[in-house]
């Protein structure tokens with residue numbers, strides 16, 4: 001099966017630079033499966049990223065790819081989509097890239113409902129720069145910049161995206177790969193701004209700092225912590241600690257930005273009133 | 274009902290010995306050697322669920338069903 005997907009990979013650039021057992025690799029694997037399911041045309045698909053271990057991934061994908069500056073993938077992606085709205089645009093970002101330095105771009109892309117699918121590889125830490133805490137590091141976790149435990153409350157990225165106006169919001173994990181592929185497929189199909197938060201793991205920094213000794217143990221954490229939305233909603237409040245919902249969390253269609261923009265162009269071309 | 278038969282290929286040049294394939298295979302097809310390298314020990318037990326292929330972070334596993 002994997003052999004059928006090789007057309008989507010830049011095999012000459014592999015193996016990749018990610019550490020052994022890095023959850024980002026598994027999410028990349030799920031993304032390639034989703035691309036295959038959507039039968040995306042290589043010439044009409046653009047994959048854009050910022051900076052981070054996760055943001056290195058477009059370099060291995062055989063599409064039009066753009067590795068931009070830290071936090072700014074969505075700004076570049078918005079420009080690409082507006083310049084040629086028939087393109088399929090996918091953004092790959094990390095929890096640091098997408099919710100810290102790029103957080104403002106994220107909320108405004110959600111608000112505009114521009115047809116871009118954003119996959120946030122959430123490993124709860126800045127992997128590339130040696131494990132500083134991010135806005136998505138849980139309270140009480142350890143990071144190189146939180147040696148006594150993190151006291152900053154973390155974002156619920158899916159609620160943030162929903163509140164900001166994204167029309168499709170889902171969460172999956174690197175353990176539940178079949179579901180993750182399906183969520184990415186649905187995100188790509190949504191005509192508007194889609195956010196898929198993919199729970200990942202960084203064995204090298206988050207794992208080491210938090211006594212999660214192997215990629216297998218971190219995968220087991222994902223398995224234990226994630227519950228399908230319906231099961232999560234049935235949990236009494238005192239049992240939700242350390243758990244989160246997975247699945248489609250929000251889907252509410254709204255006018256898509258480039259189509260609205262085309263309308264403006266049409267009105268303007270008829271002449272000002 | 275006859276069992277499914279599989280051919281599994283591991284690209285050892287890409288594999289980084291993370292142990293995920295062996296740990297989560299439902300039928301314990303894999304063993305690992307001292308270096309963490311996955312070894313196909315019990316191919317007959319494979320049910321072609323493809324979870325090893327899909328979870329491998331290094332895209333190192335190819336599972337084919339033989340009909």
Ligand SMILES: Cc1ncc(C[n+]2csc(CCOP(=O)(O)OP(=O)(O)O)c2C)c(N)n1
Pocket residue numbers: 051052053054055070093094095096097098121123125126127128129134202
């Ligand atoms: C303007 C700017 N500030 C800071 C950095 C340093 N930097 C590189 S990657 C990164 C964080 C990446 O974290 P995340 O997005 O969570 O990705 P991960 O590596 O965990 O996949 C930072 C702070 C940078 N490259 N550019």
Ligand code: SF4
Pocket residue numbers: 017018019021022023024053054123127128201202203204205
């Ligand atoms: S540092 Fe962490 S996020 Fe980066 S490649 Fe290694 S395990 Fe993955």
Ligand code: SF4
Pocket residue numbers: 021283287288289290291292293294295309310311328329330331332333334
């Ligand atoms: S999951 Fe992939 S990288 Fe990890 S040990 Fe198995 S084949 Fe190697």
Ligand code: SF4
Pocket residue numbers: 279281297298299300301302303318319320321322323324325326336
């Ligand atoms: S396809 Fe399924 S049963 Fe076969 S080796 Fe992989 S995980 Fe095990």
